[in-house]
Amino acid sequence: MKVLMVNGSSRKNGCTFSALSEVAKALNNNGIETEILQLGTDPYRDCIGCGACRTKNTNRCIFNDDIVNTLIEKAETADGFVFGSPVYYAHPSGRLLSVMDRAFYAGGKFFAYKPAAAIVSARRAGTTASVDVINKYFLINNMPVVASCYWNMVHGNKPEEVYLDKEGIEIMNNLGNNMAWYLKSFALAKENGIDHPVLENKVLTNFIR
Numbered sequence: 001m002k003v004l005m006v007n008g009s010s011r012k013n014g015c016t017f018s019a020l021s022e023v024a025k026a027l028n029n030n031g032i033e034t035e036i037l038q039l040g041t042d043p044y045r046d047c048i049g050c051g052a053c054r055t056k057n058t059n060r061c062i063f064n065d066d067i068v069n070t071l072i073e074k075a076e077t078a079d080g081f082v083f084g085s086p087v088y089y090a091h092p093s094g095r096l097l098s099v100m101d102r103a104f105y106a107g108g109k110f111f112a113y114k115p116a117a118a119i120v121s122a123r124r125a126g127t128t129a130s131v132d133v134i135n136k137y138f139l140i141n142n143m144p145v146v147a148s149c150y151w152n153m154v155h156g157n158k159p160e161e162v163y164l165d166k167e168g169i170e171i172m173n174n175l176g177n178n179m180a181w182y183l184k185s186f187a188l189a190k191e192n193g194i195d196h197p198v199l200e201n202k203v204l205t206n207f208i209r
Helices: 015-029 068-077 094-110 127-139 166-191
Strands: 002-007 033-038 080-088 116-122 153-155
Touching: 002 015, 002 068, 015 033, 015 080, 015 116, 015 153, 015 166, 033 068, 068 094, 080 094, 080 127, 080 166, 094 127, 116 127, 116 166, 127 153, 153 166
Parallel strands: 002 033, 002 080, 080 116, 116 153
Antiparallel strands: none
């Protein structure tokens, strides 16, 4: 089993990476493989709503010159996900949201029914609002949301300060253990013929009369 972790920070080894690494450590201790995908400093387009990923039935974004289609490809074989972000103006990084918009719209079926967690790092505030934004991608896509013993956040202005946040490190460790439990439970259920529900046909409505 494997968990794909996405670092939405432009700093490769910053505070968000430290938090993701703690989750990875707990997963690895439970026999779960992990990979951290770094978004880095490259610019990322927003979704332009062209619909090509749907109309051409490719499950890939029409823009093939950045990391989005790589993320979708890795999502096909991943069993779970952790998306991490620093907090900017009480919301996740713009780069992460642009990538998630496109990846979930084009390749949402490869994320569906797989457990996922959002984690954030901040110097001080805006954390719960940022976690809420990331969680909405999971909630609209039939993905079980993995929790911990508190909201999934760490505090610190530098990577070394994250490790001084003892409660935050504990939260990351418990999150990794909970994720491992979800994955093993789902695998056992599947072995015993219990699979995820079949969705009803989607009904789209609007409020214009």
